[in-house]
Amino acid sequence: MGAQQTFRLFINGEWVEPSKGGYAVVNPATEQVVGEAPEAGVDQVNDAAAAARDAFPAWSRTPPGERAEALQRLADVFERRIPDLVPLVQAETGATMRVAKTLQVTQCADRFRRYARLANENHDIPLPPSVMPNTALAKGGLIGAVVARQPVGVVACITPYNFPLTNMAGKVAPALAMGNTVVVKPAPQDPLAILRFAEAAEEAGLPPGVFNVVTGSGAEAGQALVEADIDMVSFTGSTPVGQRIAETAGRGMKRLLLELGGKGAGIVFDDADVAGAVAGIGSSWSFHSGQICTAPTRVIAHRDVHDELVDKLAAYAKFLKVGDPLADDTIVGPVITELQRDRVESLLDTGRQDGAEFVAGGVRPDLDSGFYVAPTLLTGVKNEWRVAQEEFFGPVVVVETFEDEDEAVALANGTPFGLYDYVWSADSVRAYRVARQLRSGNVGINTVQRNHEAPFGGFKLSGVGRDGGVFGLHAYSELQSIVFPS
């Protein structure tokens, strides 16, 4: 991946030189420069918002079938470009090839196809007529109504670094399908594939201003976008940034979809299929180096299964090969940056000081380059410790123990997060009963697999609103009641 590739901002259907130059995007495995990303000025962020504003009336009035065709075309063009995009997204994210080829890229195309299909359906809600008496306001009679779903307007899509294309698609595809126009602000660490995606949007013939991309190395571009003339912020990222965005957006009553941090509890009962639980929990290490918000990183094990579970988890962690993400046998690649590795290591230090036992990992892998963290397993953890309360966003699992169901539920609910929890038990009635008590937007019973038609989002500090399936489409709409005599 040569540094000679050029990347520019995509505003109003044109490629725009950034007013503040560029910054280096670094491969987390090799520490080599992948490319230079544009550094947008605040004026350019405002230009992008203005272009999306100007494009909104025509795009929102475009018949849904035509919008669907445009999204299909975009998916087709994008798919043709996948062979070129995989090396780029792999290099900037540090993902293993398996993750790069599947979740980083093909899921992006799937999301455009899914919402192209949904764009073609009528999402208005007819209501039965209501019998209204004569009132001082108006004559009585049968009064009908339809609830129309209207696009919100201009949507700022601000995305995190872990799955840049896929996350962007999860916002842009439903927003455009519903008739909104968008300004995308990718994560600073790996924005390059999204800029290449904009080429696909151009080739697919999206009208100018419907889809815009601005990038920057720090918080400035995102902050400016939230303050710009936009109607909604769809943000995925950390809870502290989400809180800041909500404060700013609240002043202008901008609509919010916030997908924030998680600290997934994985309750393992004594009748659980331990091998199944180990495979599920092990994904916290093996899947994109634990840089996933939904991972079951906080195991809550029944005391009778604790030792067997820990032995098997430790064996699993030690078996995972850490290193070059391009090597076929590598399971755990790097984390995104030196800063992220430092964050993980300093949180691990607090666990050490609190008295956690390191059953696996805890030592930086001895590799020539790259920002690596070994798959790490901490036991004897107390729920009030920082390692149990805060997100690592790296390949680290902590284990707590419980004696009865109520304690398991209390421990699982005992963090400020509520994104994705898990229950492993052979007793489906118990597992379901426990799931219903978890203050979490999503619960997996005996699986870490996802259902893409289900609504996805968080309770508590894990966010506001839901995306996923048709719920993702609805998230980008305002309900409008149209009332008439029937």
Ligand code: NAD
């Ligand atoms: P981050 O919060 O650091 O950054 C996310 C985005 O916000 C980036 O584009 C960043 O440039 C931008 N940003 C930073 N400051 C801003 C500001 N003041 N105003 C506007 N935008 C600003 O998150 P990250 O490190 O990229 O991603 C990791 C986090 O994302 C973790 O907390 C993880 O749990 C969360 N995440 C959540 C989900 C979910 O669906 N709930 C999915 C993936 C990641």
